[in-house]
């Protein structure tokens with residue numbers, strides 16, 4: 001709620017809803033007639049829709065921080081992974097990873113593109129469905145992770161409904177411990 | 180023993196520690212010769228089939244322990260395989276898992292091998308390797324072992340984001356029933372006091388937490404909430420966690436809903452302005468299992484309801500079932516420029532109207548009917564601790 005209207009509009013414009021401009025126009029009109037808080041506090045159905053678009057955009061960025069699994073090409077200091085982004089959020093996602101691993105080149109496959117960080121810049125190349133041939137590294141740490149993940153489960157507390165709510169199915173194929 | 184096997188044993192042994200938070204002051208490695216970052220909102224990296232989040236590499240340094248706490252798998256008398264990580268081995272393992280984005284940080288606990296000071300030193304050594312050799316600046320949660328000295332707590336605070344120690348029981352009498360070798364004040368409260376000093380000196384970024392095991396010592400909810408409330412007020416505790424006791428033999432476990440009710444009450448104390456005296460306990464000192472504590476409060480205090488949504492003070496809005504802190508803030512802010520007239524407006528901004536309507540007036544009109552018939556059970560009494 002502490003987000004300003006202009007920050008919210010910038011977020012909503014990243015959403016993939018084809019009607020986003022129409023919704024933004026409606027909330028701007030309401031803000032003029034009923035006050036800024038009316039819109040930012042989501043009092044009307046349109047303001048709620050607008051708020052939901054912002055939330056969905058931020059949720060996508062958050063999930064990309066959570067669920068992308070990276071592989072390392074050690075000799076080239078490259079960390080790469082693949083994920084699904086439905087909104088225009090790649091710059092926010094890349095910023096997270098480059099801020100976390102500045103010594104590495106980050107390479108994210110978000111089909112049909114691959115995005116590569118180099119210093120402060122991000123390059124993009126269309127790859128469609130093509131596989132990218134990177135040196136295959138034998139990675140014992142992946143096996144460690146799979147075992148660790150398996151061992152964290154407490155059978156006495158099984159709750160599949162909660163599990164599915166927390167990890168939407170569309171992301172499963174990117175998560176080695178689940179797919 | 181191979182690292183893989185050690186991780187299997189020492190990871191599984193740490194899974195009952197609940198704290199999975201990874202939030203803290205924002206920090207990243209951009210423009211620095213370091214690795215890692217901390218985000219404001221915290222990040223879970225996966226979820227297990229019990230719905231719990233996996234965000235930290237939660238491991239024990241060793242599962243060897245000289246103590247014999249009755250509820251713990253690592254207790255001395257339990258006959259099973261013991262092992263231990265070397266500090267460098269664990270630091271390397273962690274950093275490789277972090278780079279692959281499997282985990283958001285390290286959670287390091289341990290059994291007490293030889294002595295508290297010896298084991299705590301080794302835990303600190305592991306964190307030093309991460310901070311200085313691997314130049315890792317991300318999130319670390321370090322457990323304080325029972326009886327950790329002030330010097331070691333200070334060093335641990337300088338190196339990690341969060342410190343914790345599990346009280347497990349709410350008072351000395353209960354602790355004596357299940358962990359005879361531990362002294363509640365000397366071994367558990369004192370390290371928290373040291374950590375509080377470190378926190379106040381600005382050494383600890385993400386605060387101090389603790390955990391209670393619910394139902395292991397036949398304690399009541401009122402005892403647990405009394406102690407957690409004391410810790411919030413007197414020891415600057417950031418958060419208490421509750422974990423329903425999973426019996427190691429044939430005992431009946433406590434109902435999981437009890438743990439849930441404790442979390443609800445804890446949230447009410449931390450974010451909704453509830454005081455201990457506001458909770459209604461049953462004759463046995465436990466919370467009502469059928470209804471949540473906020474609803475019980477509202478039904479028992481019906482003279483305080485309904486509240487007028489356009490006028491009620493912020494703290495009264497927070498007492499209405501179905502209104503959380505976010506919705507209360509939105510109502511408070513929006514009504515400065517606008518007068519609510521419809522149920523649907525409140526629903527849009529996040530009020531759960533099915534729960535809230537009986538307790539609200541909207542512009543002088545009842546938003547819903549009050550529950551005339553509700554029975555909370557025969558034994559509802561006031562706070563009894």
Ligand code: SF4
Nearest residue numbers: 244246248251254290
């Ligand atoms: S001191 Fe800790 S590890 Fe050792 S038996 Fe007690 S609870 Fe378990």
